[in-house]
Amino acid sequence: MIEVVAVLTVAVGFYMAWNIGANDAANSMATSYGSGALTLRQIIIIASVLEFAGAVLYGKKVTHTIAKGIVPIDSLDPHIVALGALSAILSASLWITIATYYHLPVSTTHSIVGAMVGFGIASVSQNYLSLGDINWDVLYRIVLSWVLSPVVGAMLAFLIFTIIKIAIIDRYSVNKVERVFKYLQILTACYMAFAHGSNDVANATGPMTAALGFLGAQTPAWVLFIGGIGIAVGIATWGWRVIETVGKKITELTPSRGFSAEFATASTVLFASSIGMPVSTTHTLVGSVIGVGLAGGLASVDLTIVKRIIASWLLTVPVAAGITMAVYTMMVVFG
């Protein structure tokens, strides 16, 4: 039975990874397409390879946080954990699919964290855990990182663009500058894909790892491998359309601005990965774009998105937690 649940979790996890590639990875790559730094084909190749590399080489810490950081799964029965992980990944995937349909700016990261919290609370309600067993301090730090990552992205982007402006744009012809940044943006596109893969893969592989806990091992390498493949497949089968659609709309982000926003986002996200914090790359990117805008680099930035993002935080965590509790309870009752 537990094997079946684990296989199902891996399958749904693959769907989650596909989703991450199709939408989140695509969004982070679209800036390089919009500025014309790379062709669609080049972007798909770079994104697939580097998202995969980021996931496999650097995705372990965040995966660990999602799998074991919030709910102390080691002190639970592996069967319960497998069911909980399956409920969490199912619920988060369901919510992401619904939210994507309605164009809500939700984050896969927030969904999966909410879902894991839901699993934790459900096991408290069934007396497998006490409320104090849930690692609230880890959750608190995760939420703090959600607030900080867009802010840090904005500050870094502001700083980077201001330096570029003073040191380069003010001195040389703007056309030449943009031509140079077109090449540099190829590097930041790679950086961005790697950073994104390293952080977001955990949204798929965290629950997979938890479900496979009965194998006794640490995060098995092939789990990250599956996550990386899922993201790459997502980019290749659906993400390219998103890159095309989004890229055409954000031509305002010229190479120098795109470089600043991408560099800031990738650095913030990679740092978050290094300390095992699951953050939203998309929200960090939005923060970074606002940072470039604050530095006077953009004709117009619409700040209503900040309200929508905050609303999506407040909505996603309870909704994902709620769905997980319902799914998990049904599985336990009928299972």
Next chain:
Amino acid sequence: MKFVRSVTDVFGYSPFEDLHRHAELCGKAVEKLIEQFQASVEKDFERVKSLEREIDSMEYQADKIKHEIRGNVTKSLLMPVDRQDLLQFLKVQDSIIDNTEHVAHMLSYREFSIDGEIWELVLNLLKKIEETVKEYESLVDHMKRLIATSFSKKEIKDTIEHVPVVEELEHQCDKIQIEIHRRIFSSQHKDVLELILLNEIIVKLGEIANSAARSADVFRSMILGR
């Protein structure tokens, strides 16, 4: 497109291209106005009427752009210039085409029979106004580059160098205008009604140059007041 979550919402409506289109319409309307005066001199009243309609429709288009900008420049937008400054600039720029349209209508009220000397001066005034508005347009042309360079010092300097030129041209318009008023009020022409109308027209023509100069000034405040 269904099943897409995207970051595009962070990019807001940018009014700068529309502002530029609005400025271009002002320039084109002034060109048409000169044609209309020439038609009036040539007593081609049909053409005077058709140019009146053309200028009227340009003013209408400019109004539509103005409303588009006002409707979209919300407080939630983060722009490199102050929102109030931008709206003020739009308002003053709009008065260029408003005054142009006003003159176009007045010119179609009747045929003129006044002597050639005054007309000569009026055509001189028109040329000067055209020059003023052209200079004004080259000022506004900098908008795109100001944004591309994120308001670099050099670009700002190049931009605001146009402002005193516009002001100087407007001053020259004033001089011609005063001379025309002097001629009108010392004219022996019998048709007083015609003189009154011509006087009104000259006042409004002066307003076109005035609006361009004021708009240039507000544009400068807008880019310096960031």
